[in-house]
Amino acid sequence: xxxxxxxxxxxxxxxxxxxxxxxxxxxxxxxxxxxxxxxxxxxxxxxxxxxxxxxxxxxxxxxxxxxxxxxxxxxxxxxxxxxxxxxxxxxxxxxxxxxxxxxxxxxxxxxxxxxxxxxxxxxxxxxxxxxxxxxxxxxxxxxxxxxxxxxxxxxxxxxxxxxxxxxxxxxxxxxxxxxxxxxxxxxxxxxxxxxxxxxxxxxxxxxxxxxxxxxxxxxxxxxxxxxxxxxxxxxxxxxxxxxxxxxxxxxxxxxxxxxxxxxxxxxxxxxxxxxxxxxxxxxxxxxxxxxxxxxxxxxxxxxxxxxxxxxxxxxxxxxxxxxxxxxxxxxxxxxxxxxxxxxxxx
Amino acid sequence: xxxxxxxxxxxxxxxxxxxxxxxxxxxxxxxxxxxxxxxxxxxxxxxxxxxxxxxxxxxxxxxxxxxxxxxxxxxxxxxxxxxxxxxxxxxx
Numbered sequence: 261x262x263x264x265x266x267x268x269x270x271x272x273x274x275x276x277x278x279x280x281x282x283x284x285x286x287x288x289x290x291x292x293x294x295x296x297x298x299x300x301x302x303x304x305x306x307x308x309x310x311x312x313x314x315x316x317x318x319x320x321x322x323x324x325x326x327x328x329x330x331x332x333x334x335x336x337x338x339x340x341x342x343x344x345x346x347x348x349x350x351x352x353x354x355x356x357x358x359x360x361x362x363x364x365x366x367x368x369x370x371x372x373x374x375x376x377x378x379x380x381x382x383x384x385x386x387x388x389x390x391x392x393x394x395x396x397x398x399x400x401x402x403x404x405x406x407x408x409x410x411x412x413x414x415x416x417x418x419x420x421x422x423x424x425x426x427x428x429x430x431x432x433x434x435x436x437x438x439x440x441x442x443x444x445x446x447x448x449x450x451x452x453x454x455x456x457x458x459x460x461x462x463x464x465x466x467x468x469x470x471x472x473x474x475x476x477x478x479x480x481x482x483x484x485x486x487x488x489x490x491x492x493x494x495x496x497x498x499x500x501x502x503x504x505x506x507x508x509x510x511x512x513x514x515x516x517x518x519x520x521x522x523x524x525x526x527x528x529x530x531x532x533x534x535x536x537x538x539x540x541x542x543x544x545x546x547x548x549x550x551x552x553x554x555x556x557x558x559x560x561x562x563x564x565x566x567x568x569x570x571x572x573x574x575x576x577x578x579x580x581x582x583x584x585x586x587x588x589x590x591x592x593x594x595x596x597x598x599x600x601x602x603x604x605x606x
Numbered sequence: 607x608x609x610x611x612x613x614x615x616x617x618x619x620x621x622x623x624x625x626x627x628x629x630x631x632x633x634x635x636x637x638x639x640x641x642x643x644x645x646x647x648x649x650x651x652x653x654x655x656x657x658x659x660x661x662x663x664x665x666x667x668x669x670x671x672x673x674x675x676x677x678x679x680x681x682x683x684x685x686x687x688x689x690x691x692x693x694x695x696x697x698x
Contacts (some may be wrong), residue, residue, distance in 0.1 A: 319670045600634035
């Protein structure tokens with residue numbers, strides 16, 4: 261029997277709700293209500309019964325080893341993505357065009373660090389240590405989202421990333437607010453609420469550029485051209501080739517397939533692009549009356565696999581930067597530990 | 607270097623109790639408080655924070671949750687709804 265243990269989890273409770281929340285943010289609110297409702301239902305018992313009753317598995321419950329391992333892999337990959345994801349945008353903080361945009365970008369990058377930490381804490385409840393997780397990222401044993409291996413060439417990329425990359429991330433993440441593992445679901449609720457600011461600031465920034473001078477407009481269009489297909493690739497390989505999906509669905513970790521989420525994202529983006537007055541770089545994009553969805557050209561999955569395997573435009577640079585930042589921060593960690601040890605003996 | 611784990615509790619507003627919001631690693635209590643502020647109250651989610659070393663928390667075990675909480679299970683007379691009142695009685 262373990263008397264002391266880790267409870268670390270992150271709650272979305274009491275974060276201020278956005279007024280008039282609808283669409284995806286409304287879904288987050290409903291997931292939060294469902295989480296509370298599940299907690300109110302009578303205790304279910306076995307792992308299978310809890311999953312069946314749509315209740316939440318909590319850290320010290322008995323769970324299948326594959327459930328535990330699969331969740332660690334997924335949550336860790338997600339956490340690493342947040343941490344590496346600070347780099348492409350961090351690249352532009354010192355060159356933001358105004359103090360206002362700089363403050364916004366700084367807040368966004370700070371949020372990403374926060375999201376990484378919520379997620380590491382959620383992963384740790386499954387019995388992995390922070391040191392192991394850090395090592396897995398630095399050694400390259402665990403991956404992060406391939407999207408962050410693309411370069412941010414102009415200021416307009418900040419807008420395109422907010423709109424498309426964060427937009428795709430939200431579409432992916434909103435269903436995770438209903439994930440069967442309690443700490444992950446709670447972290448995702450909090451993350452999704454914060455993430456919607458990321459998407460809106462990006463869209464608004466791009467809107468300003470799209471309605472600016474001809475050069476600004478060209479820059480905005482160029483950014484959308486470069487980020488569209490990598491964003492579509494963020495949903496992962498097509499369903500026919502996705503390896504972990506069926507079991508994840510059965511365990512209610514995942515709720516929708518890669519292709520379903522990709523389609524949902526495309527359907528959302530097309531009218532948003534119209535309002536921006538920008539063109540999505542797909543000549544075959546068109547409404548399909550019969551399906552009730554837009555037809556679109558899928559991303560280049562061979563390219564996705566190449567980037568996952570380490571051969572994207574910025575893989576080496578991102579990893580080298582993270583290792584350097586980790587090494588260069590070592591003296592701070594050592595000093596803080598020495599100071600803490602001194603406080604204990606005094 | 608293993609920094610200890612801290613559990614974070616935030617009082618969202620005056621009049622509400624502190625609620626567990628999550629956890630973090632920090633070398634000592636003061637750093638834990640600073641990190642908690644940066645991590646869990648970036649949007650004014652709180653007016654007061656507690657940090658507690660996770661190793662200092664003693665928890666009941668989920669394995670014995672049935673037997674541990676059983677004693678309260680058959681004492682429905684602890685709830686006011688157990689008592690049937692005669693018709694017409696007020697303020698009770």
